[in-house]
Amino acid sequence: MPNPKLPELVLSGVETRTLQGWTRRRKTAQALALRSRIVLRCAEGGSNSEVAAELGIQRGTVAKWRSRFVADRLDGLLDEPRPGRPRTITDEQVEEVIAKTLESTPDNATHWSTRSMAAESGMTQTAVSRIWRAFGLQPHKQESWKLSKDPLFVDKVKDVVGLYLAPPERAVVLCVDEKSQIQALDRTAPTLPLLPGTPQRATHDYVRHGTSSLYAALDITTGKVIGRLHARHRAIEFKKFLAAIDKEVPADLAVHLVMDNASTHKTPAVRRWLLAHPRFVVHFTPTSSSWLNLVERWFSELTTKKLQRGAHTSTRALNRDIRAWIETWNDNPRPYVWTKTADHILDSIAHYCRRINASGH
Known part of the structure; x- marks a missing residue:
């Protein structure tokens, strides 16, 4: 029942x-x-x-x-939803932290840290860190930038980027520049090797053994590099490098050079040489726009992979290492592929300028 x-x-x-x-x-x-x-x-x-x-x-x-x-x-x-811990930070407090981070600095520093902002706002360091991450704020970081004042900036960007995206037929496009004052440095004590749990260690001080200058021309299609080393970087050395390019590039091809406005690239002697070699066509990048020259990317790779941690007791040893690295590179070249159009670049710059102006800076 x-x-x-x-x-x-x-x-x-x-x-x-x-x-x-x-x-x-x-x-x-x-x-x-x-x-x-x-x-x-x-x-x-x-x-x-x-x-x-x-x-x-x-x-x-x-x-x-x-x-x-x-x-x-x-x-x-079914389980009822659990309310969890009540929220302890209000929207107003979050807004206050963001505003202080963007619009002010502490009295004793150039930028806020999580500790100083926590003391200022009355929150914990963890709470400040979460707010900064949520809104993409990184006060501890600073990047360098420079906006070109070249009156022909737009035209030069379109010219150079047009070469990258659509190279002319029966021609090679070479990005040319020099990496000057490469120092032959030797540490004051032997470098200690890498061990499990211990990184490679080198002394912070070093001895200088002279400098060298590298002239390089990067073929944007194949990725191969023509390089020449000289003790100095004057117009005389640059003209010798142009002659080396002329010798290495097949005579039936036009040569388009992308390079900056350095004074050594515009001397009367260089201009006369270019007039005497009409297959050479020069495309200047805008002032303060080294990012537009692809050979700079190659220089960066050379620095990080060979020069930055290298030790050389003479410029001869330095030059030997650089030549060997170029030969290894040319055995398996990797061209850098440019993807952004000129309009995309110009729109990005315009958008950034509008953001800066809107922020009140």
Whole structure:
């Protein structure tokens, strides 16, 4: 005989199939599967104590889920959303931190740190760090930039980028520049080798053994480099380098040179040489726009992979290493692929200028 004190529990056909499915599905949470078994057994009849004994659980657990099901049916068996810890930082506090970070500096420093901003705002360092990460703020970082004032900036960008994206037929495009004053440096003590758990170590001080200048021309199509080393970097050396290019590039090809406005590139002697060699066409990059010359990317790779941690006791040893590196590079050249159009570059610069003006700087 049913216990008159227990709430009546009668299942519909849909509820029965749903509960049976919850007990059988592999991906059902074990807590939900147990609650489903409790309700199914209770619907068959029996007291809470009997159901608890059969399922090996507490009587109070059976009573709880029987009542929840009677009140809310299937939804009553699902976990209610937990509110979690109440929010302790308001939108106004977040706005205050962002505004101070962008518009002010501490009295004793040039930029905010998480510690100084935490002391200023009354928050924890962790809270400040989370706010900065959420809004992409990095006060500890500073990058260099320079906007070209070249009156022909737009025309020169379109000219150079046009060469990169659509090189002319029957011609080679060479990015030309010199890396001057490369120092032959030797550490004052031997460099200690790399060990497990210990990086390679070198003394901070060094001895200078002279300098060398590298002239390089990067073929944008093949990635190969024509390089010449000289003790100095004057117009005389640059004209010798042009002659070396003329000798190495097949005579039936036009030569387009992308280079900057350095004074050594524009002397009367260089101009006369270019007039005497009409297959050479010069394309000047805008002033303060070395990023537009692809050979600068190659110079960066040379620096990081060979020069930065190298040790040389003479300029002869330095030059030998550089020549060997160029030969290795040319054995497996990797051209740098330019992807941005001139319009894209100019739009990006215009957008950045608008952002700076809008910020009040």
